[in-house]
Amino acid sequence: MLVIDIQQLSKRYSMGDQTVNALEEVSLKINKNEYVAIMGPSGSGKSTLMNVIGCLDTPTSGLYNFNNVNVSQMNDNQLAEIRNRQIGFVFQTFNLLARSNALHNVELPLIYAGKNKSERIELAKNALRQVNLENRMLHKPNELSGGQRQRVAIARALVTNPSIILADEPTGNLDTKTGEEIMMLFEELHKKGNTIILVTHEEYIAEHANRIIRLRDGKIEQDEKVEKRILYNN
Amino acid sequence: MQAKFINFLFEIREGLAISFGAIRANKMRSTLTTLGVIIGIVSVTLMGTAIEGISRAFNENISRIGTDVLYIQKHAWFDNDAWWKMRNRKDIAMKEFYAIERNSTYATLICPTVFTAKNVKFQNNTAQNIIVIGSNEFYPEISGTEIQYGRDFTSDEVLGGRPVTIIGFEVADKIFHNQNPLGQLMSIGGFTFRVVGVFKEQGKFLGLASLDNRLLVPIQSFFPRWGSKRGINISVKMKSMENLEETKEELRGILRKSRNVPPTKEDDFAINQQDLFIKAFSSVGFVVGGIGLFITALSLFVGAIGIMNIMFVSVKERTREIGIRKSIGAKRRTILFQFLIESATLSLLGGLIGIAISFPLSLLINQFLPTSMPISIVIVAIILSIIVGIISGIIPALRASRLDPVEALRYE
Numbered sequence: 160m161l162v163i164d165i166q167q168l169s170k171r172y173s174m175g176d177q178t179v180n181a182l183e184e185v186s187l188k189i190n191k192n193e194y195v196a197i198m199g200p201s202g203s204g205k206s207t208l209m210n211v212i213g214c215l216d217t218p219t220s221g222l223y224n225f226n227n228v229n230v231s232q233m234n235d236n237q238l239a240e241i242r243n244r245q246i247g248f249v250f251q252t253f254n255l256l257a258r259s260n261a262l263h264n265v266e267l268p269l270i271y272a273g274k275n276k277s278e279r280i281e282l283a284k285n286a287l288r289q290v291n292l293e294n295r296m297l298h299k300p301n302e303l304s305g306g307q308r309q310r311v312a313i314a315r316a317l318v319t320n321p322s323i324i325l326a327d328e329p330t331g332n333l334d335t336k337t338g339e340e341i342m343m344l345f346e347e348l349h350k351k352g353n354t355i356i357l358v359t360h361e362e363y364i365a366e367h368a369n370r371i372i373r374l375r376d377g378k379i380e381q382d383e384k385v386e387k388r389i390l391y392n393n
Numbered sequence: 394m395q396a397k398f399i400n401f402l403f404e405i406r407e408g409l410a411i412s413f414g415a416i417r418a419n420k421m422r423s424t425l426t427t428l429g430v431i432i433g434i435v436s437v438t439l440m441g442t443a444i445e446g447i448s449r450a451f452n453e454n455i456s457r458i459g460t461d462v463l464y465i466q467k468h469a470w471f472d473n474d475a476w477w478k479m480r481n482r483k484d485i486a487m488k489e490f491y492a493i494e495r496n497s498t499y500a501t502l503i504c505p506t507v508f509t510a511k512n513v514k515f516q517n518n519t520a521q522n523i524i525v526i527g528s529n530e531f532y533p534e535i536s537g538t539e540i541q542y543g544r545d546f547t548s549d550e551v552l553g554g555r556p557v558t559i560i561g562f563e564v565a566d567k568i569f570h571n572q573n574p575l576g577q578l579m580s581i582g583g584f585t586f587r588v589v590g591v592f593k594e595q596g597k598f599l600g601l602a603s604l605d606n607r608l609l610v611p612i613q614s615f616f617p618r619w620g621s622k623r624g625i626n627i628s629v630k631m632k633s634m635e636n637l638e639e640t641k642e643e644l645r646g647i648l649r650k651s652r653n654v655p656p657t658k659e660d661d662f663a664i665n666q667q668d669l670f671i672k673a674f675s676s677v678g679f680v681v682g683g684i685g686l687f688i689t690a691l692s693l694f695v696g697a698i699g700i701m702n703i704m705f706v707s708v709k710e711r712t713r714e715i716g717i718r719k720s721i722g723a724k725r726r727t728i729l730f731q732f733l734i735e736s737a738t739l740s741l742l743g744g745l746i747g748i749a750i751s752f753p754l755s756l757l758i759n760q761f762l763p764t765s766m767p768i769s770i771v772i773v774a775i776i777l778s779i780i781v782g783i784i785s786g787i788i789p790a791l792r793a794s795r796l797d798p799v800e801a802l803r804y805e
Binding site (some may be wrong): 255268 | 414
């Protein structure tokens with residue numbers, strides 16, 4: 160089942176009197192339960208592509224169908240709703256609310272979705288259980304380790320049961336060992352049927368995915384299915 | 394529709410939780426920011442309390458005189474510019490009182506009054522500077538002063554100038570202490586009078602001059618003792634308010650004739666009416682209200698600017714937070730309300746501090762005016778501070794709600 164269908168999508172910025180082509184005529188299809196890594200050096204347009212896929216930004220031209228709905232012309236509020244219900248973000252810098260505990264951070268998307276309190280708590284606890292943080296849920300971000308923070312962020316991404324999980328350099332701020340643990344977690348989520356899109360510039364992180372899309376100068380340079388080179392036997 | 398409404402309630406609750414968190418995290422800054430609002434709310438509540446006090450004083454003191462009483466005096470009450478002219482007028486004399494008594498058809502009760510101040514004494518107790526009023530048996534009714542113990546004068550006592558007196562509550566308290574004053578003989582300025590009645594306690598006029606520090610004697614017993622040349626005032630109670638103009642005209646005619654005022658000359662007396670007092674009085678209220686309103690508006694304006702400023706800072710500081718919220722599905726409206734709620738909460742905090750400060754100050758006003766801070770003014774203050782908060786939060790909140798999520802997430 161097709162989740163993401165991007166056709167000839169371009170994104171241009173104007174910087175002073177210069178126009179920067181961040182994305183040029185990019186076409187891309189991603190199916191349900193794929194595990195895709197988007198790679199490329201800085202300036203290749205991978206952040207822009209991630210922002211467009213994540214409905215944080217709108218394309219200048221081209222078509223973007225998300226779950227067979229054209230989102231390329233949607234307004235701010237409609238995009239917010241798509242982000243809320245269909246997309247789970249995991250960021251390099253975790254992006255948790257510092258003053259709220261883990262449970263509240265995970266609950267937040269459900270507040271914006273208008274779920275009632277008891278349902279929210281149940282879903283949030285459930286998501287925290289999936290990332291093995293059930294016993295830390297009343298701790299604030301500054302009382303958690305980097306890996307734990309990222310797991311809270313993953314729980315927040317999971318809690319609305321979104322169509323895709325969009326992870327932008329999720330291990331960038333973590334040491335290798337913790338990074339591996341987080342990648343194992345993504346592996347597990349993939350096995351459970353989630354669609355995962357990973358943005359990274361690290362080859363060994365991308366190797367967890369089973370499809371790698373390489374960007375250069377705003378264009379797709381290579382899009383290949385790969386044999387999983389890293390497998391966990393747990 | 395209902396789901397949307399419930400959603401909205403969740404967002405408001407979330408917004409409140411966020412604002413409390415933000416204010417708690419910046420206690421000092423928040424309190425200082427609300428200083429303008431605090432001053433504004435103190436001023437509006439104190440003004441409200443003072444106006445309430447003035448009108449209550451008015452109701453307790455002045456209105457019982459009755460609007461249907463006219464006062465014939467040498468001076469007009471509120472005509473300051475001609476005061477020096479009125480000084481040289483002939484005093485109002487008993488002759489005029491008799492003329493009105495004889496000829497007026499619109500008057501129901503008429504009483505002449507004359508004043509002096511004397512020391513009074515009973516046994517070894519003395520009281521200084523008690524106001525001695527000479528009048529007739531209608532004085533208590535016209536002046537709205539009830540007799541609590543004993544009785545009024547009879548007309549025989551008035552006409553015969555009997556040495557009897559009705560004393561004020563404070564006089565009774567000062568010189569009779571716990572004894573029953575009725576039937577006792579007391580000295581007024583060296584002359585002996587028998588107490589026949591005690592007035593009911595009146596309290597203070599506008600909280601200043603005691604109305605209980607006086608006593609009443611028949612006017613015919615006043616003149617021989619303290620001088621018959623004194624000018625008097627005449628109070629006239631009308632049959633009905635509908636005949637106000639006719640009554641005034643009739644009195645003018647009687648007085649001009651009695652005082653031999655030639656047709657070409659102006660009146661050399663004044664017919665005063667309570668509503669003149671009401672007018673002057675309400676203008677006092679207007680002045681207090683005007684000054685209070687000016688201070689309130691000014692400080693609330695300053696307060697609003699302060700809150701707006703701190704909200705801009707708050708939005709700037711929390712750009713990243715806004716980005717996070719937007720990325721997980723907060724709509725423009727959600728962010729807008731979040732910051733509006735925050736500025737309203739901040740301003741409300743100022744309002745509550747203001748009320749907390751002005752409450753003890755209102756007790757101070759209570760020393761002068763019979764008042765306490767009315768609950769309505771507290772409600773007004775609360776609503777006002779919330780409105781100030783919302784108005785000053787609009788622009789920062791709009792700016793926050795329109796942030797581009799990509800930019801906001803990148804903000805360091």
